[in-house]
Amino acid sequence: MTVEEIRGDSENFPVGMRVLAVDDDPICLKLLDTLLRKCQYHVTTTSQARMALKMLRENKERFDLVISDVHMPDMDGFKLLELVGLEMDLPVIMLSANSDPKLVMKGVTHGACDYLVKPVRIEELRNIWQHVIRRKKFDGKNQNKSGDQVKTHQASREGHGSPLTGDTDQNGRFNRKRKDEEDESEDNGNESEDPGSQKKPRVVWSIELHRKFVAAVNQLGIEKAVPKRILDLMNVDGLTRENVASHLQKYRLYLKRISSVASQQANMAAALGVKDSPFMRMGSLDGLGDFRTLSGARLANVGLSPFTSGGMLGRLNSPANVNLRNLTPSALIQPSQTQNLNNSITSLGKMHSALSPASPNASLFQGIPSSLELDQLQPSRGAPGSANFNSIDDSRMFSAAIGSSGNLMNSSTNSPMMLNVQQALGGGGFGNQSTHNMASFNAESFNAGVSSSSNLLDPGKCNENWQNALESSKMQPNPLLSTEVFHSQLPLNGARDNSSSNGAYFHNNAIEFSSAMALPPFEDSRDMQCQESFVGDIQNMNQAPSQRWEEQSGNYAHSSNNVFGSLNSHIPGNGIVSPLGRSLDQNSGILNQKMDMFINGRSTGSASNLLQQNENEKSATEPRTRSHEDFPFEQPKLQGGFVPQSYDSLDELMNAMIKREQDETIPNCDFGFDDYSFGSESL
Amino acid sequence: MEVDQLQRTFHHYHASLFNEGFLDEQFVQLQQLQDESNPGFVVEVVSLFFEDSERLLNDLSKALDQENVDFRKIDAHVHQLKGSSSSIGAQRVRDACIAFRNFCDERNIEACLKCLQQVRQEYLLVKTKLEALLRLEQQIVAAGGASPM
Numbered sequence: 101m102t103v104e105e106i107r108g109d110s111e112n113f114p115v116g117m118r119v120l121a122v123d124d125d126p127i128c129l130k131l132l133d134t135l136l137r138k139c140q141y142h143v144t145t146t147s148q149a150r151m152a153l154k155m156l157r158e159n160k161e162r163f164d165l166v167i168s169d170v171h172m173p174d175m176d177g178f179k180l181l182e183l184v185g186l187e188m189d190l191p192v193i194m195l196s197a198n199s200d201p202k203l204v205m206k207g208v209t210h211g212a213c214d215y216l217v218k219p220v221r222i223e224e225l226r227n228i229w230q231h232v233i234r235r236k237k238f239d240g241k242n243q244n245k246s247g248d249q250v251k252t253h254q255a256s257r258e259g260h261g262s263p264l265t266g267d268t269d270q271n272g273r274f275n276r277k278r279k280d281e282e283d284e285s286e287d288n289g290n291e292s293e294d295p296g297s298q299k300k301p302r303v304v305w306s307i308e309l310h311r312k313f314v315a316a317v318n319q320l321g322i323e324k325a326v327p328k329r330i331l332d333l334m335n336v337d338g339l340t341r342e343n344v345a346s347h348l349q350k351y352r353l354y355l356k357r358i359s360s361v362a363s364q365q366a367n368m369a370a371a372l373g374v375k376d377s378p379f380m381r382m383g384s385l386d387g388l389g390d391f392r393t394l395s396g397a398r399l400a401n402v403g404l405s406p407f408t409s410g411g412m413l414g415r416l417n418s419p420a421n422v423n424l425r426n427l428t429p430s431a432l433i434q435p436s437q438t439q440n441l442n443n444s445i446t447s448l449g450k451m452h453s454a455l456s457p458a459s460p461n462a463s464l465f466q467g468i469p470s471s472l473e474l475d476q477l478q479p480s481r482g483a484p485g486s487a488n489f490n491s492i493d494d495s496r497m498f499s500a501a502i503g504s505s506g507n508l509m510n511s512s513t514n515s516p517m518m519l520n521v522q523q524a525l526g527g528g529g530f531g532n533q534s535t536h537n538m539a540s541f542n543a544e545s546f547n548a549g550v551s552s553s554s555n556l557l558d559p560g561k562c563n564e565n566w567q568n569a570l571e572s573s574k575m576q577p578n579p580l581l582s583t584e585v586f587h588s589q590l591p592l593n594g595a596r597d598n599s600s601s602n603g604a605y606f607h608n609n610a611i612e613f614s615s616a617m618a619l620p621p622f623e624d625s626r627d628m629q630c631q632e633s634f635v636g637d638i639q640n641m642n643q644a645p646s647q648r649w650e651e652q653s654g655n656y657a658h659s660s661n662n663v664f665g666s667l668n669s670h671i672p673g674n675g676i677v678s679p680l681g682r683s684l685d686q687n688s689g690i691l692n693q694k695m696d697m698f699i700n701g702r703s704t705g706s707a708s709n710l711l712q713q714n715e716n717e718k719s720a721t722e723p724r725t726r727s728h729e730d731f732p733f734e735q736p737k738l739q740g741g742f743v744p745q746s747y748d749s750l751d752e753l754m755n756a757m758i759k760r761e762q763d764e765t766i767p768n769c770d771f772g773f774d775d776y777s778f779g780s781e782s783l
Numbered sequence: 784m785e786v787d788q789l790q791r792t793f794h795h796y797h798a799s800l801f802n803e804g805f806l807d808e809q810f811v812q813l814q815q816l817q818d819e820s821n822p823g824f825v826v827e828v829v830s831l832f833f834e835d836s837e838r839l840l841n842d843l844s845k846a847l848d849q850e851n852v853d854f855r856k857i858d859a860h861v862h863q864l865k866g867s868s869s870s871i872g873a874q875r876v877r878d879a880c881i882a883f884r885n886f887c888d889e890r891n892i893e894a895c896l897k898c899l900q901q902v903r904q905e906y907l908l909v910k911t912k913l914e915a916l917l918r919l920e921q922q923i924v925a926a927g928g929a930s931p932m
Contacts, residue, residue: 124863125867125870126867127832127866127871128866128867128870130827130828131828131871134816134821135816169866171866173859196866197862197869198862218869218870219812219870219872221812222816
């Protein structure tokens, strides 16, 4: 519903806003009634929660907002809140004489959009209409956006064909999922819109039934809770899978709403690593959804929210670069690698969006799953501040670089990386300048000492030499990976020191596919984003590969120490979106192996073009060159195509590294080489 | 002249209720809510408060008189009384309710009984005061003056 519709019959909303006030205390109800009328709302009162529920169930369109007391004899206000949240999707304001923070928190976690303490004052009530606007605006955006996403996905599929295969595959997944959701929501819609014409008996989700449902969901875990299994666990006669599916859908929406509300307050706590509760997890998911739907400002909040991973995804999806940037500072406060990635991704996404509408969607999709995984897998990420900082820096770098390339120059000024990128862009030539930039990026962004040397090649050169192409392509440092790695293995400080000193330690792998070569400078700039993966302790693993790299990239001045393995990220011009998504995946992969799943899925899409890292090892140049030849246009796609097939051998970190590498197309790690295959569709 | 006198008396009394802490600014809010569209609003709310409070006080007496005191029930009652008294601005009743609830948490029957007495006393006090105030208001209106509410 749009704001326009909300206004409905009244031109001067909030005058006439329809409020249902519920309070068992006649004095309070009378007072509330009068206060609300004074605000020129259209008020309906009831002293019984059950009556309120009945009225709402009869016609939820009858009200815009519900204000409910917490303590009521016939039904706990929180229960009413929960049911209204589940069934009606109406904003609910809780009201109580008890201002105990625990109770307030309970209200928030149950989905209350506000919590007022008695005696309620008219000043507070004068503003409650904003909750109505917020809710409806949000919903409307959400729907529109998701619809667009699907469309764009499909369009991209049709239009781009092979190059985007990887992405499209993912999209396909998403579409499927999306379709399921839509089916469910359609069911819901039918139920709510014409209950009278419904043939199947309507299931009233009593408190008891809902409790069973929640218990089943909790038992299964919200991510794994599917209607069938929930139904089995609930073991209720007469209940159908459809009933459960519908309710589950609502429940998820409900959790989503909760998270969006709670996230703001819970940011701090979340930052501290409180991700245990299923609600929190949901929050992350929800956060993603919210991001999409919400405007930039809102998104920012979400991003800040504890569900960093989710936030990242959301950010990726988020439409506005500005928002992301704004967020970044806050991100700094919070030690979340994911945020950084998000930022970078977002910027990328934006870039893509400008280029191709489809790409952003893809990133969204990818990002979402990864975020989920992240939450689940690593609840304790938040802890390491240093690592986070690094990542943050990186992210800034990225974002800045991206921004510059994409048109966003503002943030870039601060970071040398940005400057470099800009210069490169401005110059039109990417080659030498870009390489320099990369180095600077690495040093700064990657405190850990991982340095990536990116060589920028002219587009023409790229075609000639794969190396050049690689150079030309932009490095994408994945802050997430590097940071995480650092956290886990290396002391951040030490890492930074190393990095600063760099030379020996650094290992730069510049593997890039610059599709942008032929593309206008803007695209190139997008490509500029470099993903560098650093291997702290992991480096040992990588030593051999790094050497190989050196060999491969003999032309390049890369100092590779055994200690450090450097990963290179590729920069896809068109495929930027996909790389982003992958980078996200990688991040998540670090955290979780689930990421692999995604990657695989993606890879499958691009299977035809898969290059094997082994090949890279053997003749890195050859495959690259090939890629170059083919890539000039499709390089991004290639990146997307890379599929890390075997993560098992490597540690999670390694995996992450590898993934990045895959994305980047530079295998620093031995493992990576052997196990991974790069798929370049263009080939 | 008589109206003026009454008005002065009313305002004086009104102020004393605030000075002595019987009422707080929430009551002023009530008064401000009263306008042409709902002229009897304050009286109505205050009457509701009397009714409801007496019912609650009786329930509390009964509940505390049980062999097995249901503290949850008592707490709910006291909570409601707290809510309504604070909504009307009867802050001394409200404060007594807060103390009451603390003892309720401690499941201290004796203290609860004492608190009940205190709450009742405060209630009766404010009831008297409010009734006097409202009576003054009625007199003013009856004398042709504008309602000071």
